[in-house]
Amino acid sequence: MPTYGWPVTAGLTTADLLAARADDPHPGLLFADQRYSWAEIVAAGRRRAALASELRRPGPFHIGVLLDNTPEYLFWLVASALAGAVTVGINPTRRGAQLAGDIRHVDCQLIITDGAHRRLLDGLDTGVPAERVLEVDRDRYRTLLAAQDGLARSDARIEPATPMLLMFTSGSTGAPKAVVCGQGRFAAAAGYMTGRLGLGRDDVAYNAMPMFHGNALMACWAPMLASGGTWALRDRFSASGFLPDVRRFGATFANYVGRALAYILATPERPDDADNSLRLVYGTEAADKDLAEFPRRFGCECLEGYGSSEGPIAIGKLPGTPPGALGLPTSESDVAVLDPETGSECPRVRFGPHGEIVNPEAIGELVRRDSGFVFEGYYRNPAATAERLRNGWYWSGDLTYRDEAGYFYFAGRGNDWLRVDSENFAAAPVEHILARQPGVLVVAVFPVPDAHTGDQVMAAVELEPGARFDPEAFEAFLAAQSDLGTKWSPRFVRVVARMPLTPTNKLDKKPLRAQAWECTDPVWWRPAPGEALRLVTEQDRSALREALAANGRAHLLSGAPS
The missing domain is CATH 2.30.38.10 (Luciferase; Domain 3)
Structure with missing residues (x-):
């Protein structure tokens, strides 16, 4: 079986990779109209490492970063790596008790944020005193930073096993968990991804994926660190801003997660879309049709891989x-x-x-x-x-x-198993089939409870701009799919205006499963086998609830209108 290996230097740390860039004048970061050399990035990281070391207290040396993608985020990532601290990427889409619980769980000594995100912490018990929440757009922060020696070096002993990151999982299947990533593993990923993607010093890697997630750091920034190339950064993902950014930065590479390609492809097509510098995009979980359409439209190669923040398994296309x-x-x-x-x-x-x-x-x-x-x-x-x-x-x-x-x-x-009429099957093969239908932008398939036993198949679809759901065309499409299993046809179809996604553009099925047909979106259903799809009415919803209750299965339906 053909494989391709990991070009890893034994004992290498992220701090070692940064040391190699300390005097490098090559552009290392592009952000809006700002431009930083690698030498400037490392110097900025050293100043912040000195500040973090000065403010360090007993206990885990964990620094929470609650920011959008900005140069300050990168500078603190560098600072933590140089100081032997751990960067904790805090998800800015979390709110209230969930956000407070995330921060308390990871034992942050400091939180780096700005005025806009600082308001998310108001009234929350994060376990971090107010004076140890540093706002990068405030005079106090600038004063603290100015007091540091720009060439200050940490005396921390850094080994490959030294923790460097805590990366929260996407939460697509449950509560997010904080994955530990050490300096050695990150440095290994930098070397591997550089070779895997064929990236070098002349490449410009464009990232709009959130920096608290491993894809942005390990699949995009890490190979630039290893090769000395240039990282082009956007504060957050924008489908309409993708191509203008690629052209402005001269990006040769871009990364993605989840349904990002689908949303880029949903923007209006222009005859000159392929007139750009992009050579390669790399990511995970794109639909087959998007992987075929993206190269045609934008004149680049698409490369998919399977991996996770945890790291032990990596699968790629050859x-x-x-x-x-x-x-x-x-x-x-x-x-x-x-x-x-x-x-x-x-x-x-x-x-x-x-x-x-x-x-x-x-x-x-x-x-x-x-x-x-x-x-x-x-x-x-x-x-x-x-x-x-x-x-x-x-x-x-x-x-x-x-x-x-x-x-x-x-x-x-x-948790994507379905059991219909005693037959077990998984959701993804059904999703792949439904995604072929013209006009479908994103699809999610999940189980909802049958009144008597097992599950029924429900699909949520987000349509392309201007498309509308036609139940007769949908039925005809299903009948024409020769690889659709006999139990796989959706009994319920929910048409959503916007598919629920995690902050990393992965499908978030939890709210869909919880609500089932108890939602304000239009839901079509087939009341009995062989019948045509029709809209679910309030009377239908009452009858479905009563049938579940009559069979002692009402507890399986937890949703409510949203």
Whole structure:
């Protein structure tokens, strides 16, 4: 089986990579109309490292950063790496008790924020005293920073195992968890991604993904740090701003997560869209049709990979990867698809004459079984860490299947199982089919409770601008899909104005599952097999609730109109 390895220098740390850039005059950061050399970035990081060391107190040296993507965010990331501290990326879309709980959980000594984000903390018990919340747009901060020696160096002893980041997971399947990432792992990712993507000093890597997430840092900034290339940064993702930014910065590379490509493609097409500097985009979880359409429209290559903030499993596409497949493991590792109940390996998938999955028992959990991986765990969450490390193996929590040639396919998250009429199947293959329908921008498939037993299939669709949902056309489309399983057709279809997404543009199915048909969006349903789809009425909703209650299943429906 072909693989490609990790060009890792043993013992290398992120601090070592930064030291190599300390006198580098090459542009390292572009932001709006601002421009910083690598030497200026490292110098700015050293000043902040000196300030952090001066303000350090006993306990974990954790520095929370509550900012949009800005130069200050990057300077504090550099500062933490140089000082032996840990950058905690705080999700600015969280609110209230959830935000306070996130911050308390990770034991921050300092919080770096600005006036706009500081208001999010008002009245919250974060465990961080007010005087240790530094606002970068205030005179006090500028005074503190000016007092530091611009060439100050930390005397911290930094090793590859020294923690560098706490990265919250996306929360697409449950409460976010703080993944530990050490200096050595980050430096290894920098070396690997540089070679994997073929990036060098002349490249400009454009990032609009949030910096509190691993994709922005490990798939975009890290290879620029390793190669000495230039990082072009936008404060937050904008579909309409993507192409103008690429042209303004001269970007040759861009990263993405989730449905970002779909939203860029939904912007009005122009004849000169391919007239740009972009050579490659890289990311994860884009729909097959978007991966095909993006290169045509923008004249660049699209490269997909599978990975996570936790790090032990990486899968990427190689030439010859079948359509729809994730690809092959990116190192000599023992990665398999296992039955989560028995721990035995699932059979290889068999496809029927129309590409349908013949043996759904081929779907299981993606697991790494050798001992060569690094997983530093979830901070202060031993139960979640233990759930990932069972029997000495790394269990990803993601559903996959594998074909006879060894290629892996994504089938959904761990809670994306559906059971309809005693048949088990996963959501992602159904989503892939529904996404083919013209006019569909984003689709999510999830289970809702059947009145008697098991589940029924529900789909939420966000349509392209100007499109409308036509139930008859939808029924005709389903009938024409030869690889659609006999139990896979949605009984309910919810048409949403905007699909709920995590801050990293991944589908957030939790509110969809919780609400089911109890929502203000139009919901179409098939009252009985063979009947045509029609709009759900309030009378229908009452009847559905009563049927669930009559069978002792009302507790399975927790949603309410939103």
